[in-house]
Amino acid sequence: MQKVTRYIAGQTAMVTIIATLAICLLITLVQSVKFIELIVNKGLPVSEFIRMSLLAAPRYLVFLVPVVVFGATLFTYNRMINDSELVVLRAAGFSRARLSLAGMIVAAVSTLFCYSLTLYLMPATQIELRSIIMQVRSEWGAALLKEGQFTTVGGDTTIYVKERKPNGELVNVFYHNTKDKLTIIAERGAIVDTEEGPRIVVVNGNKQSFKDGRLHVLRFDRSTLDLGMNKQVQKLRWAEPSERYLPDLLFPDMNNADDLDRKDTLIAEGHSRLATPILPMTLSAIALSIIMGGQFSRRGQLKQVLTAIGIMIALYVNHIWLSNMAARLPVLISALYANALLPLAIALYLIIRPRRLKKRGKPAVDTASAAAVQG
Structure with a gap:
């Protein structure tokens, strides 16, 4: 070149x-x-x-x-x-x-x-x-849950965590779903990643639901909250x-x-x-x-x-x-x-393409002047 x-x-x-x-x-x-x-x-x-x-x-x-x-x-x-x-x-x-x-x-x-x-x-x-x-x-849980703050997910779910320990343990978990009219309060919990998607496992708590005009309370030793997007659904997108x-x-x-x-x-x-x-x-x-x-x-x-x-x-x-x-x-x-x-x-x-040069025309001559010269 x-x-x-x-x-x-x-x-x-x-x-x-x-x-x-x-x-x-x-x-x-x-x-x-x-x-x-x-x-x-x-x-x-x-x-x-x-x-x-x-x-x-x-x-x-x-x-x-x-x-x-x-x-x-x-x-x-x-x-x-x-x-x-x-x-x-x-x-x-x-x-x-x-x-x-x-x-x-x-x-x-x-x-x-x-x-x-x-x-x-x-x-x-x-x-x-x-x-x-x-x-x-x-997998919003690990990044989204802030201790001491109420977090709204999907427009109908609210989660509160009082404290997050360095090992990932959650202390005093509050979960409320307005669509299902379900409230869960647990002493401890942890975020786990499963083949189906992210989950929050909570222990030592109770579930409160309002059905038929009555409040139902159920205590549990261990329960799982299904949150986020299902991984199988994501793969099939x-x-x-x-x-x-x-x-x-x-x-x-x-x-x-x-x-x-x-x-x-x-x-x-x-x-x-x-x-x-x-x-x-x-x-x-x-x-x-x-x-x-x-x-x-x-x-x-x-x-x-x-x-x-x-x-x-x-x-x-x-x-x-x-x-x-x-x-x-x-x-x-x-x-x-x-x-x-x-x-x-x-x-x-x-x-x-090569440039074509324009041909110059012959200079115009005044016919009257030419006749005078010839005369």
């Missing part, structure tokens, strides 16, 4: 990385609101919050990277034009194709990165993220499209009723995973064909920049619309690929 290509590619890649990290940080702060409830109410440690934020990143990086690469390419080449770097290189004999090669290399690497996200990282991290969220919400790998999307299980009902949605998601990673190359090619196609001007390239941004927005919005509508109208799947590949082919053609 020539030094010029390495230089331009390095400039574009640096802008891409910095912009991606900055926007990722911003998105992480915005979407962290979803996890605040787990931190405040369920005692989720900060380290686990950071882990969950990292696991959520691949899902939005797939749609963020194409726009960032487009912006980095447009910014880098426009800056080099304003600094007269590209003007000098063009005067030295570099063609548009050779100068555009660096931007397309960065775009190609970004496309490979996006394919790694859509084909592996995104489903893998979504499965892990969903597992953590389900585990935190189901229908896997969302974002949690599935490409073969599971393109070839749904027709023996599964849920997959059969949402077959078009799964297939559309699979094709979207194949088409979306092409966008970094498509958008970068559009930026290069426009910014390098016009005449360089000392007044700036504002018109070309705005044109490229307008085309990018139209193409990207159309891609999102087609991705959503393809689940309802499978015939639009071919349009999804055409939206990504056709502009790429046109832009590459405009970059590669």
Whole structure:
């Protein structure tokens, strides 16, 4: 790779990385609101919050990277034009194709990165993220129960623990369920994790229930409180499209009723995973064909920049619309690929084709003056 290509590619890649990290940080702060409830109410440690934020990143990086690469390419080449770097290189004999090669290399690497996200990282991290969220919400006891505080669970259950010892023992447990009209008071208890899910085992207490207009009190030596989500139910939960790998999307299980009902949605998601990673190359090619196609001007390239941004927005919005509508109208799947590949082919053609020089016309001669001269 020539030094010029390495230089331009390095400039574009640096802008891409910095912009991606900055926007990722911003998105992480915005979407962290979803996890605040787990931190405040369920005692989720900060380290686990950071882990969950990292696991959520691949899902939005797939749609963020194409726009960032487009912006980095447009910014880098426009800056080099304003600094007269590209003007000098063009005067030295570099063609548009050779100068555009660096931007397309960065775009190609970004496309490979996006394919790694859509084909592996995104489903893998979504499965892990969903597992953590389900585990935190189901095994809430160890993190949620705060000594000396009343805790409401599910809207109809209230639990109070006077003291929690370092070994996990609970002292003076109070449990009240408004739906079942059941109250349990026990001297001691402990949180245990079973194959069916989390449970609280209480000893030396009594159950109070109100039935038939009478209060019934039953003393017990040992009892179990069933709390949280049943693990078997969690395992049988229908896997969302974002949690599935490409073969599971393109070839749904027709023996599964849920997959059969949402077959078009799964297939559309699979094709979207194949088409979306092409966008970094498509958008970068559009930026290069426009910014390098016009005449360089000392007044700036504002018109070309705005044109490229307008085309990018139209193409990207159309891609999102087609991705959503393809689940309802499978015939639009071919349009999804055409939206990504056709502009790429046109832009590459405009970059590669040799520039035709305009022929200068013969200078116009005043006929009256010519007649006077001849006279």
